[in-house]
Amino acid sequence: MNKQEAILEYTLRIADDSLILGHRVSEWCGHGPILEEDIALTNIALDLIGQATNFFDYAAKVQDQGKTCDDLAFLRLEREYKNVLLVEQKNGHFGDTIARQFFFDVFRKSYFEALSKSADKDLAGIAEKSLKETQYHLKHSSEWIIRLGDGTQESHDKIQESVNHLWKFTNELFFMDQVDELLIKENIAVDLESLKSSWNSYVNEIFQQATLTIPTNGWQQAGGRKGLHSEHMGYALAELQYMQRAYPNMQW
């Protein structure tokens, strides 16, 4: 693998995380528990899809095969998507969505802080832009974790159950392989190992305020970064890709 191939793969991974989570969160449009939350979630989805667009634009430029951002977003096969399993998990109830978002936002904030110092100026620029939005997302999801965890008995039990279910997907956020190794040497990629302790301590701090406990079962599931997805991914892609598959090259 040469440097160009590594940058392409690396950029697609970030783009896919944003796209698939953005798609999932957008499914809440018109279904939010209250109007304000409906608007909040769709705004967050819009930010994520905007970030995905910027990363896909750059990926298409690096790939240099005449493909567009839309080709990459809509016309790849399931195994070509490299997002982490966490982001493709179903929305479930509001607590499930908030727990998924919280784990992701905590990671993304420190990740973008680090990536904005990347030697790759394009990635650094997108990260710098995305970071400002991610700060709002993290505030939103953190406050909800505390409200639900330290709320009623029912909300506490429900969000604890969401946390227990999603915990096994959190370690994959820190997945690294030869792509990362090659690019860390070039000061392009972020050494994810260095973000782990701050992720853990932030999650711990919020969980304490939320009277939630961190699951003790340490078993972890991974595969997304290699294109091996959970059963939910196919359904998400079916909806995401439907228009372009049914009516190739159609324009809005």
Next chain:
Amino acid sequence: MVTKDKIWELLTQVFDPEVPVLNIIDLGIVRSVELNENNCKVTITPTYSGCPAMKTIEEDIQKLFKEHEIEIEIESTLSPAWTTDWISENGRNKLREYGIAPPENEVDKSVLFAEATVVPCPLCKSKNTKMVSLFGSTACKAHYQCNECLEPFDYFKCLR
């Protein structure tokens, strides 16, 4: 002969489709204008990553310059990232008159459940207002309500 001043002046005729009282100079999204013998380049930057207004703004710029028979190239840049500090004083006054509260100095976003920023009501000027939701009608706004005159209003939230 086209001058740089002329181009800057023309750009004040392009408005943000979502906040139609603000032109793109007031909004601070035009970063530079370069002019040489056979080419003119305007560099703009988006407010938010997913801002749907960007495409319309680019088209509006192209259309306007075509009418004036000036050929331009538009480039979009992400860095340095846009901040609400770039909204001009003029722009802030226009927002207020339009009924949207302009950005205030906000507290650190890492403080959870912090007291919401005090935002004066653009209608009755009272400071007795409350935040309804941090996320409003577009990505760049929060939703507030005035406790005095009861007017619900948009607040252009601080982005730094």
